[in-house]
Amino acid sequence: LHGDTGFDVLSQAMEGLVSRKxxxxxxxxxxxxxxxxxxxxxxxxxxxxxxxARGRMLxxxxxxxxxIAHTGTTLVHGMGYFYTLECGIPHGRANALLLTPLFRFxxxxxxxxxxxxxxxxxxxxxxxxAAAANAITMALAGxxxxxxxxxxxxxxxxxxxxxxxxxxxxxxxxxxxxNQIGSITETAIxxxxxxxxxxF
Numbered sequence: 001l002h003g004d005t006g007f008d009v010l011s012q013a014m015e016g017l018v019s020r021k022x023x024x025x026x027x028x029x030x031x032x033x034x035x036x037x038x039x040x041x042x043x044x045x046x047x048x049x050x051x052x053a054r055g056r057m058l059x060x061x062x063x064x065x066x067x068i069a070h071t072g073t074t075l076v077h078g079m080g081y082f083y084t085l086e087c088g089i090p091h092g093r094a095n096a097l098l099l100t101p102l103f104r105f106x107x108x109x110x111x112x113x114x115x116x117x118x119x120x121x122x123x124x125x126x127x128x129x130a131a132a133a134n135a136i137t138m139a140l141a142g143x144x145x146x147x148x149x150x151x152x153x154x155x156x157x158x159x160x161x162x163x164x165x166x167x168x169x170x171x172x173x174x175x176x177x178x179n180q181i182g183s184i185t186e187t188a189i190x191x192x193x194x195x196x197x198x199x200f
Contacts, residue, residue, distance in 0.1 A: 003147030006041040008092030009061045010034060010143075011099055015074040016067035017113050018106045019179040026070050027113075029063045035120040036060035038139075042146040071179065076102050078176030079192065082166045087158050097153045100140050101195035107133035109182040137200060152199030163193040 013033035016026050037060050043053035076098045083094035107114040112127040118135035119125070121143065125135035144151050154160070170176050171186035182188075 002092075003041070003045050003149045004090040004092035004096070006037055006044065006057060006092070006147065007096035007099075007149070009057065009064045010037045010041075011076050011080075011092070011095035012064035012068045012073065013037070013060070014099065014103065014117055015076050015179075016064070016071040017117060018103075018110050018181055019071035019074055020181060021071040021179055022113075023070065026067045027116075030067045031116060031120050033060045033063040033067065034117055036063070038121045038143060041143070045147045073179065074102070075170075075177045075180040075184065075189070075192070078170055078180070079166070079189065079196075082162075082170075083153065083156070083158055086162065086166075087156070089156050089158070093149065093156065096144065096149055097151075097156060097158070098192070098196050100137055100151065100200055101192045103136045103140070104133040104195075104200070105182060105188075105192060107136060150199070153193075153197045154199075158197060160194075160197050163190055163197070167193060 013030040016022060017030045036056050040053045040056040043050050044057050047053065076095050079098050080094035083089045083097060084091050103114055108129050111129045111132040114132040114136050115125050115127040118132060118139050121139035123135040123139040125131040141151055150156055167186050167190040170189050177184045
C-alpha cells in the first residue's frame with residue numbers, strides 16, 4: 001500500500017467530519033476510519049505483505065467512501081485538484097499537503113471536531129481552537145513522517161507563483177467549497193496555499 005492512497009482515505013474521513021453535511025452517523029464512521037488509518041497505514045506502507053494491515057486499510061477506505069457519499073468533500077479537495085491537475089501530484093498526496101493548513105483553519109470553526117480527530121490520531125487535546133490546531137498539526141506531521149511523505153508543497157514541486165491565480169479560480173466557483181465551514185474568500189484560500197507550501 002502506498003502512503004498516497006492511505007492519505008486519500010484519511011482526507012475523505014477528516015473532511016467528512018467537518019463538512020456542512022456531516023451527521024452523527026457519518027461522524028462515527030469517519031472517526032473509526034481515521035483511527036484505522038493511524039494504526040495500520042504505517043504498517044501497510046512499510047510491510048507490503050502485512051495482510052492484516054492491508055485488510056484494515058481496505059475497511060477504512062470503505063468507511064471513508066460511505067462518509068463522503070453523504071457529506072461530500074471540502075476545500076481540501078477543491079484546492080488539491082490544482083496540485084494534481086497542474087503539477088501531476090498524486091491525488092492522495094495532494095490532499096495530504098493541504099490537510100494541516102485546512103484543519104488548522106477548521107479548528108477555528110469546529111474545534112470539538114478537530115480535537116476528536118486529533119484524539120484518534122494519537123494526540124488528545126482540549127476541544128479549543130488553539131489546542132486543536134496544535135494537536136492536529138502534530139498528529140499529521142507524525143503520520144506523514146511514518147510513511148516518508150513530505151509535509152510541504154514546496155518539496156513536492158508546487159510553484160508558489162501559481163497560487164494567486166488558483167485562489168481566484170476557486171473563489172469564483174463556490175461549488176468547490178460548498179461543504180466547507182467558515183468564511184471562504186480569495187484571500188483566505190491564498191493564505192491556505194501559502195501555508196501548504198511551507199508545510200503548516
